[in-house]
Amino acid sequence: MEMTSGIEDTSENRTREYTFTQSDFERIKKLIYKHAGISLSASKQNMVYSRLARRVRANGLNSFKDYLGFLEKGNSEEWEAFTNALTTNLTAFFREQHHFPIFEKHLEQRKNQKKIQLWCSASSTGEEPYSMAMAVTNAFKSMTPPVHILATDLDTNVLAKAQLGIYSLDRLEKIPKEKLRQFFLKGKGHHAGSARVRPELRNMITFRQLNLLDEVWPIRGPFDAIFCRNVMIYFDKPTQYKILKKFVPLLAPDGLLFAGHSESFQHASDLFKLREKTVYELAHK
Numbered sequence: 001m002e003m004t005s006g007i008e009d010t011s012e013n014r015t016r017e018y019t020f021t022q023s024d025f026e027r028i029k030k031l032i033y034k035h036a037g038i039s040l041s042a043s044k045q046n047m048v049y050s051r052l053a054r055r056v057r058a059n060g061l062n063s064f065k066d067y068l069g070f071l072e073k074g075n076s077e078e079w080e081a082f083t084n085a086l087t088t089n090l091t092a093f094f095r096e097q098h099h100f101p102i103f104e105k106h107l108e109q110r111k112n113q114k115k116i117q118l119w120c121s122a123s124s125t126g127e128e129p130y131s132m133a134m135a136v137t138n139a140f141k142s143m144t145p146p147v148h149i150l151a152t153d154l155d156t157n158v159l160a161k162a163q164l165g166i167y168s169l170d171r172l173e174k175i176p177k178e179k180l181r182q183f184f185l186k187g188k189g190h191h192a193g194s195a196r197v198r199p200e201l202r203n204m205i206t207f208r209q210l211n212l213l214d215e216v217w218p219i220r221g222p223f224d225a226i227f228c229r230n231v232m233i234y235f236d237k238p239t240q241y242k243i244l245k246k247f248v249p250l251l252a253p254d255g256l257l258f259a260g261h262s263e264s265f266q267h268a269s270d271l272f273k274l275r276e277k278t279v280y281e282l283a284h285k
Helices: 009-013 022-036 043-059 064-072 076-086 101-107 127-140 154-163 177-183 199-203 239-249
Strands: 116-120 147-153 167-168 184-186 194-197 207-211 223-228 250-259 272-276 280-284
Touching: 009 147, 009 167, 022 043, 022 064, 022 076, 043 194, 064 167, 076 184, 101 127, 101 223, 101 250, 116 127, 127 147, 127 167, 127 199, 127 207, 147 154, 154 207, 177 184, 194 199, 194 223, 239 250
Parallel strands: 116 147, 116 223, 147 207, 223 250
Antiparallel strands: 167 194, 184 194, 250 280, 272 280
16 A cells, blocks of 8 residues: 655644645645755655744734635735744854954954945844854944944844844853953843843844845845855855845955855855855855
8 A cells, every 4th residue: 555745644734733735844844945946855844844834823824724725815914924933043152263363364354445335134033143242342342343244144133133133142152251352231120131232233233124035125236245144055056146146236345154054055156155164255256
């Protein structure tokens, strides 16, 4: 007897609040790929269920089938909630630490420029752009350097958190104490147990929603550096190439592109060449 593959007939599915079929999962895969370019593997089924079950419940619907039908009718607010729910936002201050000495040296070589533009293309909850801002102040030995950082993300919820710039102290554990004193204000009263980034850092950054899959990006270069770290792992190679191609005219001729530790752009060697570990420069300047 031939057994059907899928997730319909598992004990886990029978105990779930809502029926979640293989067909539902395949529809979700197609929708999130089309809308956000994210490729979901079969191993993500449980994650998808747990995150989207909240959306089924929030909309007062009885099944994933009903929810997906509702979504496909074009409710823009629900599309945003759907995308936000499936976007993974793992981040930390000074992640990929080996990048920052390279980044600071790159900035020091630009001290004579009137204005330096930087882009963090996956801001998440703000740890990355604020780490960039701290590195900038270190390179310029000033809290008010001639630098502007554009920080974008697909997820509007994380951007709102980033804009606030308030973090629990356990999120700041890896930051040296002298940097904490220099760049953060410790919370008091009902804000005890958290800290807020200093206004000088926040003033350096503009947070904006942007989908890297959009045909047109409403931003202007040239950027002296682009941070696009641990983002491309969610896209397939053709989508990666399409995004990288759009980075090319936005990067200054001697600008740098910083990638994540598990990301390689060998398939785009006509666009970018490796300069140092996960640091790229334009293939043709």
